Amino acid sequence: MAAKQTKKDDKEEASMDPKTARKLFDEGAMLVFLDVPAGTEFGIDYNSWTVGTRFRGVKMIPPGLHFIYYSAISQGSTNVGMRTGFFHYFKQREILVKKWDVRLEDISDYQPTEDEIKQYKCNREKLDSFMGPYPYHSLKQWVSLSTFVSETLMNSLIPDNGKIQSVTELIGDKESRTTEQRAEIRASLPEDATVEQQMPQMHVNPETKIKFxxxxxxxxxxxxxxxxxxxxxxxxxxxxxxxxxxxxxxxxxxxxxxxxxxxxxxxxxxxxxxxxxxxxxxxxxxxxxxxxxxxxxxxxxxxxxxxxxxxxxxxxxxxxxxxxxxxxxxxxxxxxxxxxxxxxxxxxxxxxxxxxxxxxxxxxxxxxxxxxxxxxxxxxx
Missing domain, CATH: 1.25.40.550 (Aar2, C-terminal domain-like)
Structure with missing residues (x-):
């Protein structure tokens, strides 16, 4: 399970040599994560946090493979939702923008335009105080777990919906079968089929399966x-x-x-x-x-x-x-x-x-x- 982090990473950034910190900020990638509710559990690689009201993402991300994950917290309670995440192979100076959907309690389908990405690049300095620094103290630990996962391999294994979900998503036949397939299923039922037998059969949503x-x-x-x-x-x-x-x-x-x-x-x-x-x-x-x-x-x-x-x-x-x-x-x-x-x-x-x-x-x-x-x-x- 990922290690919980609080103020340690801010102290780590503050203790860095100013030139080193500046270079990591300029050369590293950035995840801009908008509208994430305070209290949400958020993690990247081997570290996780409970985000506050000022959270807008993570800066100084080293190029390469990273795993970002999150769990929604029900309003007014401490109930934690299922863990969802995604892999991303960050490029140097890349800015990846994601947006939270309160209704779905998940990342939305929002895709920023090229002009919006340019604006984020121009406003990197203004975003700085809202971004958590990547926890470099555990980078070697993360690299040791992901050495052989290339970008090509990552793309061949991730589900079609791009998400890694801790809870298996089941769907009924009506949502994934063709008309011909549904007719074959009905024809295979006995004449005296019970109500339960006539109910739609549930199976794993193929878009959510990891392609092992x-x-x-x-x-x-x-x-x-x-x-x-x-x-x-x-x-x-x-x-x-x-x-x-x-x-x-x-x-x-x-x-x-x-x-x-x-x-x-x-x-x-x-x-x-x-x-x-x-x-x-x-x-x-x-x-x-x-x-x-x-x-x-x-x-x-x-x-x-x-x-x-x-x-x-x-x-x-x-x-x-x-x-x-x-x-x-x-x-x-x-x-x-x-x-x-x-x-x-x-x-x-x-x-x-x-x-x-x-x-x-x-x-x-x-x-x-x-x-x-x-x-x-x-x-x-």
Whole structure:
């Protein structure tokens, strides 16, 4: 969960060398966020605030990927609405303008004209006192979580509506089916269909779904029993298929998707993103042969996982991650696969250091594994 910030960032800006602060203001990007009600929870990357009446956005944003999110507060109460956010790849000196819609309790469809953008650029100095400074003290922390998420990858994963929503949006058939599709659904109902059966079926609004890559099956369709046993114990076939079909141009984008999913869960509070992150972690940990053939991928995988697990809040994430021994099972398998592989000694050494750091931090025993849901399966024949 993002760290709460109050006056720390203003003090940080004040303590900066004036030349440094001026350069960051001139070169950094700016998010102008208009009409946000006081009391709204607002965050960017690994920091969040409860905004006041003077809030108009964030200044001095470093170029690159950032995640902006917010939760409305019901008037006259402390009830917090669902978390909604969006990713944006800021350019140097860019000014991004968003406007709040009180009726929707969300960002409106407002799109500023080029002339309006020019006016904001000319009035940067006047806006300064209404803008919160980007929290540079946590920039390295954020970069460690988003290293491999390129702008191209970001655009391929974000939902069609551009928003990351913590609550799944369901819609009825009438809102998303064609006339022909609705007729087919009606025709499939029995003559004595109950009222409940005739009610519109609800499903996830396709415009709100994050476009995560589907993980291929574990084995070829024509695999014999011996091969089925091998592929169920070693997910290399599935991983190789995924790389060739989706990430042949840059297999490190696979780690970018893993980071994207982690951010969507940790900061966006999207549980489906956590499930996808788990699937990718399990896929990489159980691909025994791939460790030898894709050493560069696994070298970066250790780094990504090291920083991700370093961000697990003790009071928020640990119980979910540890349920059913998911991570201890996956990582025990990974560490064993790494030792048994023909990967270079440098990679094996990094794996041993990673294992020791996890043992120190979480007290996980990787030598006393109880196999569960993620244990390898043997096909009997």
């Amino acid at each position: 890559t589907e993980i291929p099956t574990k084995h070829p369709t024509n695999a014999n029993p011996e091969q089925l046993t091998k592929y169920n114990m070693d997910s290399t076939y599935s991983l190789q298929t995924l790389i060739e079909s989706q990430y042949e141009a840059n297999k490190l984008d696979l780690l970018g998707e893993m980071q994207f999913a982690f951010i969507c869960f940790l900061l966006g509070q999207v549980y489906d993103a956590f499930e996808h992150w788990k699937s990718l972690v399990h896929l990489l940990c159980s691909a025994q042969e791939a460790i030898s053939t894709h050493s560069d991928l696994y070298n970066s995988f250790i780094t990504v996982l090291y920083f991700q697990l370093g961000e697990i809040p003790k009071d928020f994430f640990i119980d979910i991650v540890s349920s059913n021994n998911f991570l201890t099972t996956c990582l025990t398998e990974f560490f064993q696969n790494l030792e048994d592989s023909s990967a270079h000694e440098e990679l094996k050494s990094r794996g041993r250091k990673f294992k020791k750091s996890l043992t120190r931090k979480f007290k996980w025993d990787f030598d006393d594994l109880e196999c569960g849901e993620y244990a390898p399966q043997v096909v009997m024949f």
